[in-house]
Amino acid sequence: MSTASVDRRTRRRQQTIDEILDVSIALMETEGVAALSLSAVARQLGMQPPSLYQYFPSKLAIYDALFQRGAEQFRDAQRKAVADVPVEQQLAHGIAAFGRWCMANQVLSQLLFWRTVPGFEPSPEAFAPALEVMADVQSHLQEAVESGRLREGAASEDGLALLTSMTAGLLSQQLANEPQASFEDGRYMKLIPVVLEMFFHHYAPTRGTAT
Amino acid sequence: MSTASVDRRTRRRQQTIDEILDVSIALMETEGVAALSLSAVARQLGMQPPSLYQYFPSKLAIYDALFQRGAEQFRDAQRKAVADVPVEQQLAHGIAAFGRWCMANQVLSQLLFWRTVPGFEPSPEAFAPALEVMADVQSHLQEAVESGRLREGAASEDGLALLTSMTAGLLSQQLANEPQASFEDGRYMKLIPVVLEMFFHHYAPTRGTAT
């Protein structure tokens, strides 16, 4: 067996895996994240349900692959948004990119930020890119502190928790109440600049209360 | 058939309905909200699964009853928390009560604040008490505006959305990351006073930016 044929097979296999994930996302969009059905996926692909087990050992493994895919895409979108942007605007751009990505990838967002699929817990491997994003945000905060744009506590655990909770809260409300809206015209997404302003105000270097 | 016997039957029926709901909540606590199984409920009650259909027309109807129950309990907890409290502390007490109730009733909170059960949408009847709570909060905000403790915009749609998003965000993070914590020692619940402070700061009467 030639090396080329191995490659071709590997490529074809990866392609099938991607198709399975694509179809899964599409189905979850219409049926709900927790309502993913392997039979439905197989039908869409013209396969029999057991054939899927050549590619994933279980339904939860598909969720895990989707989680990882989502976390990687999310991380890359974040990084792209803050690249080539003046340091003092990185937080604002990053958070806007967060909102934009979430509204464009609602299914993946639900998987990443809520934990609502019974029995599913992301593997450490799938979770890793999500941790990277957290580290990125914290380093942006740290930078803002060191350059004097924010007070000490902003880069603390509480500061990070506050920032992520406020933005995740807007997202939560947006997805629960107005899921069909776009990032630009969502009632809650519109408030993203406001909470960022509140955050900067709370951790303003010269005044405000310690946390 | 005597009136008494009708009463007794009605009472007994209501009792069974309550038992079904209680068992459902208990099962969702261990298995996940979306993993509720009628068969499991029936087993716990020593019934056959089809017998449940004497009390609820479908599984989604059970979710709806739980939603309504949760919304009513939530509303009552809110109202009890703000009763007999000085007007200027009602918002703080109400929000603390929100956090406390949610952590003590996580299953119902998920049902109320996220929409993660495939195919479930609360009926208007079940949703009504939730709307009452919103109206209560808005009236508290309005009161704060009229008494000069908050600026005009605080009681607007955006103000209400901001306040609920920030608190719901903390809850979301708490439930997703540290569900086993209590209200008192949860990393995110601890920040509830902070976001309230940020809110008051943002809508302070004398200064701040318009929203």
Added chain:
DNA sequence: GTCTATAACGCGATAGAC
């Protein structure tokens, strides 16, 4: 080896007859 199909098991929600 790698992929796919068929058959079968156990479980779930639910409809209907009793």
Added chain:
DNA sequence: GTCTATCGCGTTATAGAC
């Protein structure tokens, strides 16, 4: 209230096709 029956699900075992 039950029992029976139908249907769809995730999953496993097994056997044939590339």
